[in-house]
Amino acid sequence: MTSARHNRADRHAVVLVGNPNVGKSSLFSALTGARQKIANFPGVTVEAKLGTTRFENTELSVIDLPGTYSLAARSPDERVAIDALLGRLEEVPAPDGVVLVLDASSLDRNLYLGTQVLEFGLPAVVALTMVDVALSRGIRVDTARLSQALGVPVVEVNVPQGRGVEELKSTIHRVLHHPGKALELPFPAEFRQAVDGLYGVLCDLSVDLGFKPTRPEAMRLLVDLGGPLHDEVRQAGGQAFDTKLAEFRARAADGRGLALVEANARYGQIAAWMREARQVSAPEGRTLTDRVDAVLTHKVWGSLVFVVVMGLVFQSIYAWAEPLMNAIEGAFGWLGGTVAGWLPEDAAMLRSLVEDGVIGGVGGVLVFLPQILFLFLFIAILEDLGYMSRAAFLMDRIMARFGLSGRSFIPLLSSFACAIPGVMGTRVIEDRNTRLTTVFLAPFMSCSARLPVYTLMIGAFVPKQTVLGFLGLQGLVLFAMYWVGVLAAIPTALVLKKGILRSRVTPFLMEMPSYKLPRPRNIARVLYERGGSFVKRAGTIILAVSIIVWAALWFPRSDDITRAHEQRREAARAGHAATLAAAAEAWRQGMTGPELEADPAVAAALADMRELEATDKAARDRDETEFGHDETALAEAQRAGRAAYESSLLELRRRHRGALSPAMQMLAAEQELEEGLAAIDNDEAAAHAENSWLGRAGHVIEPAVRPLGWDWRIGMAAIASFPAREVIVGTLGTIFSLGDVDEQDEGLRGALRNARDRDGSPLFTLATGLSVMVFFALCCQCAATLAVMRRETNSWKWPAASFFYMTTLAYLGALMTYQVAHALGG
C-alpha cells in the first residue's frame, strides 16, 4: 500500500525545450540512455520523443521536443512544442516541469524562446550547454546571476564529457516538488491589457475549444496570426472573434508592429540580464571558424569547394569499394557452389531456387554494400565536421530563386539518404504551399536505394577510363546521376511555386555550428545503422521478391521445351562423334573415333595442345587487363602473344609429327561441342523464361519498353521494382542467373554484359544502361514514400500526382536518353 502510493507520488514528466542545435538531443540521450540520432544540424527532431530515467525513487519521463526558435506557433513543429508544454499531446504525458536547454555561446537568441517558455509558469531548470564553446570565444556566464534573473536554477552541462548530467537530474528532482512561477516581462501597458482582454475572450470560448486556454497562448494569438491555434479559435469563435482580435491588436500595437513590440520588450530585458550575468573578455573579432566560413559560404569559392568535395566523394566510392565488392562477389560465387554441392543432383528446381532465386537475388544486391558504406562514411564525416550546414547555407541562396527557402533544403538533403524522413522533415516548414512543394520534390533526390542501380549499370557499361588525366569516368557518371534528380526538381519547383502552390518566400534562420572533429562513435553508428538497414532489406523484402520473381520465371515448366532441347543435345553429340570418326579415318584408314581417342600418340599431342591453348588464353586475358585502356599497347601485346603461340605450335608439330593434326581436329570438335551444348542450355533457359508467367506478362509490356532500349526482362524487373526500387538488382540477378546459365562466375555485372537479345545482339549497351539509370533516377518507385506522403498531406491527391508525374517524366527521360545515346553510337 505504502509502496503503491510512493510510486504514484514519484512519477514525473519533464519536457526538454530549446533552440535547434543546442545539444538537446544529446542531453536527452544522456538523461535517458535512449539511442537517438545526434547530428550537427538544426532541425534533427521533428517529433516529440520519449525516454525515461530514474533519480533516487523518482521515475522521470523525459520528452524531447522539436528544436524551435520561438513559440510563435506558425509551423506544426512549433505548435507541437506548445501542446507538449500544456500537456495536450495524446501520445506524451503532461509535463510537471521544463528543462530549458540554452546555448551559453548564443544566450541572447536562446533566451528569446526561454522567456516565452518561462511565462507558462511550469517548474523549470536551465541546462546551460556549449559553455566550452562560449569560453573559447571569451564569453563567461555567471550561472548564479543568470539563475537569479530568471528565477530558476541554472546547471552547466557538458554531455560529451559527462559533466553536469547527474546534477541536472537532482535539480530537476528538487524543483518538481515546488510550484513554478510564471515569468513576467515589462511589456508596455497597452500590450499587457490587450493580452489580458484576449485571454478573457478565450476563456469564454473554452467549452467550444475543448481545452482551457492559457495567458501565454493569448499572447501568442495576439502577435502571431494565421497559425494552427488561430485556426482552431476562429472555428470556435467565428467572425465575431476575428473582429475582437483585430480591436485588441490595434490597441496593443499602438501604431507599431506587434512582433516588434514583443521583440523589443524581450530583447530589452535579456540585454539587461546579460549585462549582469555575462562577461565578454575578448573582443569578438574574426575567429578561425569565421575565416573558414568566409571561403566555404562564398558564392563562388564555396560553390567550387562544394562541387570538388562531392566529386571527390564519388570518385573515392569507386576507387576504394571495388576490391571489397569483388571479394563479396567471390564469396557469393563460392557459397553458390558449396550450397549446390549439398543439394541432390536430381533436384533441379530446388537447386535453381537456391542458386538463382536466393543467392542470385540477395547476393547480387549485397555486392553493393561497400559502396553504400563508403558514401555514408563520407557524408557522416562531412556532417560531423559541420560542413553540411555550410552547404545548406549555399543552397539556400540558390533555392530562393526557385521560390524555396533553406527550410526546404534540410528535408531535401535528408532525402538523399531516404525520402521518408525527408517528407516527414517538411513539418518544420510553416508555409503550407512551400511544404507541399518540398514534399513533392523529396522523391526526386537520389536516395541510397538508387545507388546499387547506378553502380550496377556504371560498373557494367561505363569503361574504366580517366578524364583530364585524373578523374575516373565511372565516378564522374555517378556524380552526374545524382544531379539528374536535382535538375528535374528545379523546373518542377518553378512550375509549382509560380503556379498552383504560389506563396511568398519566408526568411530562414539557420545556425552555423562550430567546426568539430568527427566523432568516431557517431560515424560508426551511422554506418552500422545504414549498413544494417541495407542488409536487412536484402534479407527481407529483396529476398521475398527474388523468390516470387524466380517462381514466376520458373513456372509453368514445359516438357515440350525440355524434350526439344534434349533432342538438340543428342544431335550435337552425334555430330561430334561423326567429326571424330572422320578425323580417325583421315589419319589411319579403318580407324574408328574411340580408337583415335585411345591412341597414346594422339592423347599426348592432345594434352600438349590443351596446355598450349590454356596458356595462350591466360596470356590474352592478362594483356586485356594490363593494357585494356591503351589500344596501341594492347595491339602490340597481342602481336607478341600470337608470335609466341605460333612458335610453340611449331615446336609441338616437330615433337608429335603426324599425331598433332588429328589432336587439333579433336580439340576443335571438343570446343565446338562444348559451345554448342552451352548454346542449347541458354536457348532452353531462354525458351523456358519466355514461356513462364513472367515471360508472358513481359511480352505484353515489351512494346512499351522497347523504345527505351529494354527487352521484356528489363521491363519486368523495372515493374517489379515499383514497390521498392532497389528490388531491381535482386530481380535482375534472378532473371539473368536463370536465363543465362553459363555466366554465373562473372557475377551480375558480367551476366548483364553477356546478355543477348533475341537476334543475338548484346542486350545491354551503354545507351541501355544510361536509359535504365535515368528511369530510376526520376521514377517514384517507393510505396513507403508514397504512403508517408499521404499521411503527411492527409490526401491521396499528392502521392497520386507525384507517382504519375514522376513515372511519366522517368519514361520520357529514359526514352530521350536512349534515343540520343543510341544515335551517338552508345
Place this chain on the structure above:
Amino acid sequence: MELAVVMVAVGIALAFVGWRVFATLRVARGAGCGGCGSCKPGPTAAGS
C-alpha cells in the same frame, strides 16, 4: 517433396510481401511506423 519445399518458400515470400503492403497502407492512413526498417534516418535526416 522438392515441390513442397519450393511451394513453402514461395508461400512465405508471398505472405511477407502481403504483410508489407498491408503495413504500408496502414502508414498511409496515419498509423505510426511499424518498424519495418525501410526508413532509417541517414546522417542528414531531419527526424526519425
